[in-house]
Amino acid sequence: MKLVFAGTPEVAVPSLRALIDSEHEVAAVVTRPDARSGRGRKVSASPVGELAESQGIEVLKPAKAGDPEFLARLAEIAPDCCPVVAYGALLPQSALDIPKHGWVNLHFSLLPAWRGAAPVQHSVLHGDDVTGATTFRIVKELDAGPVYGTLAETVRPTDTSGELLERLSVSGAGLLVRTVDGIASGELSPVPQPDADVSYAGKLTTLDAELDFTAPAQRVDRVARACTPAPGAWTTFRGMRLKVGPVRPVTDADRPELEPGELHVDKKRVIVGTSTHPVELGEVQPQGKKAMAAVDWARGVRPTEVDRLGR
Numbered sequence: 001m002k003l004v005f006a007g008t009p010e011v012a013v014p015s016l017r018a019l020i021d022s023e024h025e026v027a028a029v030v031t032r033p034d035a036r037s038g039r040g041r042k043v044s045a046s047p048v049g050e051l052a053e054s055q056g057i058e059v060l061k062p063a064k065a066g067d068p069e070f071l072a073r074l075a076e077i078a079p080d081c082c083p084v085v086a087y088g089a090l091l092p093q094s095a096l097d098i099p100k101h102g103w104v105n106l107h108f109s110l111l112p113a114w115r116g117a118a119p120v121q122h123s124v125l126h127g128d129d130v131t132g133a134t135t136f137r138i139v140k141e142l143d144a145g146p147v148y149g150t151l152a153e154t155v156r157p158t159d160t161s162g163e164l165l166e167r168l169s170v171s172g173a174g175l176l177v178r179t180v181d182g183i184a185s186g187e188l189s190p191v192p193q194p195d196a197d198v199s200y201a202g203k204l205t206t207l208d209a210e211l212d213f214t215a216p217a218q219r220v221d222r223v224a225r226a227c228t229p230a231p232g233a234w235t236t237f238r239g240m241r242l243k244v245g246p247v248r249p250v251t252d253a254d255r256p257e258l259e260p261g262e263l264h265v266d267k268k269r270v271i272v273g274t275s276t277h278p279v280e281l282g283e284v285q286p287q288g289k290k291a292m293a294a295v296d297w298a299r300g301v302r303p304t305e306v307d308r309l310g311r
Helices: 010-020 047-054 068-077 119-125 161-185 217-226 294-301
Strands: 002-007 025-030 035-037 042-044 058-060 082-085 103-107 130-137 147-154 234-237 240-244 247-249 263-265 270-272 279-281 283-286
Touching (some): 002 010, 002 068, 010 025, 010 047, 010 082, 010 161, 025 047, 025 068, 082 161, 103 161, 119 130, 119 161, 119 217, 130 161, 217 247, 263 294, 270 294, 283 294
Parallel strands (some): 002 082, 025 058
Antiparallel strands (some): 103 130, 234 240, 240 283, 247 279, 270 279
């Protein structure tokens, strides 16, 4: 089939690579307009746009997917199908109607669970044992279209959202290619999603990423992992923001008894009290400084008995 692929961030790159290597023709790529990124805030193309340009593929960067010029060009290309991975913009019906086989989205959850912008983060945050990826035909309602295929992925006890998403982006690329193959051959038809067990995964904000050490250790652990790498878990220390990487629940028998937010420092680790057992800090980043090991940070700030994280 002739394809127009839509995607923007790094997580969409494995799918674009897989489709380029498939028997189908990637006639063009749709991605978000160039944006400022990195420390120098230089204007640069998206990861998907960079890959497409390196392969000599036409790149379309509409400000809105309903722009008349974009719709006219899409109609001129006349794709059979438009695979989508994390494009990052709403698709109007006028765009959805152009390809014969519609727009087929790769979504990183087992639909109808975790429809929305942050399915992997919510899977980690809520302690799911298993998640996965789903391919489905896009309809007007959010992530509610009929399903072509799924795959399952175990959520490991130490997974961050970034680690889990990286695995899903690779396995999901294979699922997307198999879905396009099945549509092309006529052997694959979408099945409506069930009405039960629908859940929604809204984008996690900086406020969602604040660690509450009066909560149980399990909750602190899940929030820290769910918010790594973005938006980044954090707390405060002596009134200043402190970014916190993933933590490790401390369950050994000789652990100290600590109040919520109370710090205990020894030569090899820094642990913090919660409402249950403590958690060990891994990497931290003080405001305005580089990330560092928690023991190195503690060596510099020298916490006292009255210091608490979250103050």
